[in-house]
Each structure stands twice: as C-alpha cells, then as structure tokens.
Amino acid sequence: MATVRLTTLEQVPAPLYDAPVTSLADILEGPTLLHLPGRNARPLFVSVLLHGNEITGWHAIQQLLRKYRKALLPRALSVFIGNVAAARHGLRRLEGQPDYNRLWPGGESPGCAESAAAPSLARGPRLDPIAESAILAEVVAQMRARSVFASIDVHNNTGLNPHYACVNRLDRPFLHLATLFSRIVVYFTEPAGVQSAAFAPLCPSVTIECGKPGAPGAAAHAAEFIDAALHLAEFPQHGVAAHDIDLYHTVATVKIPDEVTISFDGSPADLEFVADLDHLNFRELAPGTPLARVRLGCPTPVAVPDGTGGNRWREFLAVRDGWLVFARALMPSMLTRDARVVRQDCLGYLMERLAPPH
Numbered sequence: 001m002a003t004v005r006l007t008t009l010e011q012v013p014a015p016l017y018d019a020p021v022t023s024l025a026d027i028l029e030g031p032t033l034l035h036l037p038g039r040n041a042r043p044l045f046v047s048v049l050l051h052g053n054e055i056t057g058w059h060a061i062q063q064l065l066r067k068y069r070k071a072l073l074p075r076a077l078s079v080f081i082g083n084v085a086a087a088r089h090g091l092r093r094l095e096g097q098p099d100y101n102r103l104w105p106g107g108e109s110p111g112c113a114e115s116a117a118a119p120s121l122a123r124g125p126r127l128d129p130i131a132e133s134a135i136l137a138e139v140v141a142q143m144r145a146r147s148v149f150a151s152i153d154v155h156n157n158t159g160l161n162p163h164y165a166c167v168n169r170l171d172r173p174f175l176h177l178a179t180l181f182s183r184i185v186v187y188f189t190e191p192a193g194v195q196s197a198a199f200a201p202l203c204p205s206v207t208i209e210c211g212k213p214g215a216p217g218a219a220a221h222a223a224e225f226i227d228a229a230l231h232l233a234e235f236p237q238h239g240v241a242a243h244d245i246d247l248y249h250t251v252a253t254v255k256i257p258d259e260v261t262i263s264f265d266g267s268p269a270d271l272e273f274v275a276d277l278d279h280l281n282f283r284e285l286a287p288g289t290p291l292a293r294v295r296l297g298c299p300t301p302v303a304v305p306d307g308t309g310g311n312r313w314r315e316f317l318a319v320r321d322g323w324l325v326f327a328r329a330l331m332p333s334m335l336t337r338d339a340r341v342v343r344q345d346c347l348g349y350l351m352e353r354l355a356p357p358h
Contacts, residue, residue, distance in 0.1 A: 006135040007032040008142070017066055021055045024084040031100075031135050032081045033142060038073035042149040044229050045078045045203075047195050050100040050153065052086025052093060056210040057154025060222035067227075075149065075230045080139050092344055099345070101153075103133040105140055107193015140198055150177055150229055151205035153195040154222055156213040158336040159278030159348070163221060166207040168197045170357050173204035173235035179245055181208050181225045184282070186333065187354060188250035190307070204235060209334075242356050248331060252316050252350040255303045256342055264337045270298040271324065277335050281348070284331045291317070292324045302347070316350055 007029050015027050035043070048057030061079055082100045086093045093099055143151075150173075165178035166186045178185045189197075199205040208225065210218040256262055256271070263269035264277070273292040280289070294301050301324055304313040318327040335348035 004030045004132055004135065006030075006138050009034045010036075012036070012065055012069075017062065017069065019062075021049070021058050021087045022090065023088075024049075024058075024081065025088045028081060028084055030084065031132075032084075033139055034079045034081065035146075036073060036077045036079075038076040038230070040075040040149075040233070042147050043076035043078045043143070044226070045080070045143050045148050045151040045199065046226055047080040047082060047151075047153045049082040049084065049087050050195060051155065052083040052088070053090050053213060054092075054154075054156035055087070055213045056156050056215075056218045056222055058087075059219035060154060060226060063219060063223040064226060073230060075232075076146075077230065078143060078146065078148070092341065098132060100132070100136070101155075101195055102191060102193040104136045104193050104195050104198035106198055107133075107191075136195075136198070140202070143199070144202055148199070148203045150203050150232070150235075151196065151199035152177075152226060152229060153205070153207045155207060155209050156211065156215075156218070157209055157334050158212065158338040158341050159281050159334055161209060161211060161278075161281045161333060163211055163218070164209050164282075164333075166196065166209065168194075168200045168205070171204070172237065172239055174200075174206065175240045175245065175247075175356075176235050177204045177229065178206045179240055180228055181206070181221075183244060184246050184248075186248045186250055186351060188349075190250070190253060240356060245356050247354045247356050248333075248351040249354040250333075250349050250351050251330075252304045252312075254313075254317075254347045254350060255305065256347055257300060257303050260298065260301055262339060262342065264339070268295075270295045271301050273337070278337055280332050281335050282331060282333060284329065284353070285326055287326055287328050288320070289326045290323045291326070294319050294322055294324050296322070 009032060013027060019027055048061055083093060162184060163182050164184035164186060165181045166188055167174040167178050170187055196205040196207045210222050260271060261269040262271045264273050266272060271292040271294060274290060302313050302317060303311045304316060306312045316327055318325055331351045333349045333351055336342060
C-alpha cells in the first residue's frame with residue numbers, strides 16, 4: 001500500500017505558472033501546501049483539486065500567481081493543491097482512493113471502498129486513507145499556527161448549477177465572505193469531513209461552486225473572488241442585508257443504493273431519470289414534480305441517510321403511479337446525470353429557503 005506525504009513549499013516552482021492540471025503530478029510529489037508572503041501576514045487559505053476533475057480552482061490560482069509573479073501579494077496566501085494523482089486522469093478520485101473532501105478533521109473514519117455498481121475508474125497504487133487523513137490534519141495544524149484569516153475551497157459540479165457559495169455557519173463574517181462571491185448561499189452541515197467545516201473553528205470559511213469544469217468565465221470569477229478576499233482588511237460587523245442574499249438550507253442528501261440500477265438515456269433500469277434532470281437545479285419545485293420512472297418491484301429506489309444508518313427518503317420523496325416525485329416543495333442542487341459521480345458521491349441535494357439571520 002503506497003503512502004502519500006504532504007509537501008510544503010515556500011515559493012512557486014517555475015513550471016507551476018503554466019502547467020496544465022494533468023501534469024501537476026509530474027511536478028509535485030503529491031498533495032502540496034504552498035505558503036506565499038504578503039503585505040498582511042495573516043494568510044488567506046485556498047484549497048483546490050480536492051477532486052481531481054474539478055479544475056476551475058487550479059486555473060484561478062494560476063491566474064493569480066501570474067498576476068503577482070513580480071509583485072507582493074496584498075495578503076499572505078496559502079494554497080493546498082490536493083488530488084494531483086486523480087487530476088492526471090481527469091477523475092474525481094482514483095480507484096482505491098478516499099474522497100479528499102470527506103477526510104478533513106471532524107469527519108468519519110476514512111474509507112476507500114468502491115461500490116460494486118460503480119463504473120470502472122483509473123487504477124493507481126493502493127493508497128492509505130489513514131495517511132491521507134493525517135495530511136489534511138497537518139494542513140489544518142499549519143494554518144492554525146499561521147493564524148489563518150479566511151478559507152476558500154473551490155469546487156465544480158457536473159449538473160447545471162449557477163455559481164454559488166456554501167457555509168457551515170451562519171455567522172456574519174461567513175455570510176459576508178460568501179456573498180462576496182454570490183448572492184446565492186447554501187447553509188449545510190452534512191456531509192462530515194469537508195474542508196470548510198474543518199476550518200470553520202479557525203476563521204470564516206466558504207466553499208464556492210463554480211459550475212461545470214472548464215465553463216467559460218468560471219476561473220476568472222473564482223480568481224476575482226480570491227483576489228478580493230486577499231484585499232480584505234477585516235470583515236464587516238453588521239449583518240448582510242436581506243436583499244443581498246438568497247439563503248438556502250440543505251436538508252437532504254439523495255443517494256442511490258448499490259443494488260438499484262440507473263439510466264439517464266431512457267434505457268431500462270430500476271430508475272430511469274427524466275432527460276432534463278439537471279435543469280431542475282435551483283428551481284423551487286412543487287410537490288409531485290417527477291424525477292424518474294421507477295421499475296415495478298423496486299421498493300427503495302433512493303436513500304437519504306439520517307446519520308444513524310436509517311433511510312428517511314419518504315420525508316422528501318414518494319413513488320406515485322410509477323414515478324419518483326417530490327413529496328413536498330423543495331429546491332434541488334447538484335442533481336447530476338453523471339453515473340460515476342452518482343456512485344462515488346450522490347445524486348444531489350435537496351434544499352429549503354432560509355430566512356437570513358438578523
């Protein structure tokens with residue numbers, strides 16, 4: 001079993017300025033934490049490539065590195081470059097790897113088993129999830145020692161979604177940081193082990209979702225946001241005005257049981273999803289809105305874990321006249337038509353509108 005180690009750098013290796021994401025594994029030995037100085041010593045932390053196919057964060061960091069190549073950053077910047085091994089193959093993670101955004105301190109015990117129903121993945125060396133979890137704990141420890149100012153985790157998703165921000169706390173600094181990126185903000189507390197939750201006790205932290213990988217303008221938007229955060233001296237003490245934020249609360253994660261077959265092209269399966277599934281994202285949908293046709297004899301088509309091993313899917317969804325439908329008014333996010341992502345992670349999330357805190 002191969003063991004990965006954290007590399008810590010104090011300057012940018014010259015090849016990184018222009019390196020395509022698929023070549024990072026040739027330049028870096030593995031997960032890498034890069035510390036750069038700035039006029040303000042308290043660093044902004046940015047994590048990219050926790051999922052190897054979510055490339056917008058790396059492209060945004062490259063834009064900033066080139067911009068400040070011969071100039072001092074307005075604030076110290078620490079960048080964690082995550083799963084470069086998976087990035088080489090354009091995959092979320094390799095077979096045998098754990099999910100780099102489920103291993104951060106506060107998460108569950110690390111694991112790396114693949115679903116038997118998952119599409120085949122690129123094979124790499126058998127990896128040690130305990131060691132990778134220790135790497136992420138070391139990243140948190142280094143940033144705690146440096147008195148981190150704020151944290152940004154950059155992601156993409158596979159469905160049609162607007163750019164939006166996610167927070168694990170509803171404190172004012174968190175919401176101010178989030179709305180600097182988008183007026184759409186999602187509050188979530190599950191899944192466990194995510195980067196933003198691990199940093200929340202240290203500083204305002206946010207996850208930004210930048211649409212599909214490679215989408216036009218996504219990297220520029222992320223780079224502008226990171227640059228704006230680098231220029232912040234402090235966070236406002238007043239609350240975010242209600243007219244400046246659309247706030248939602250994630251109430252359910254929808255997963256597909258291993259034994260349930262799925263299709264997105266109309267081919268026979270236990271669940272045959274509607275063709276425009278990802279077009280339902282960020283739309284407030286009425287009860288009865290269909291998601292998929294359900295094969296007769298499939299009693300439990302989906303799973304909504306409750307944290308104790310139970311399945312509370314019937315609180316949110318129902319099977320009516322052979323269709324999987326919403327049981328109540330909800331807004332989905334990250335619904336995806338990518339079978340690999342469904343098996344590795346989930347089908348998507350369900351949200352309800354939340355009044356901004358006063």
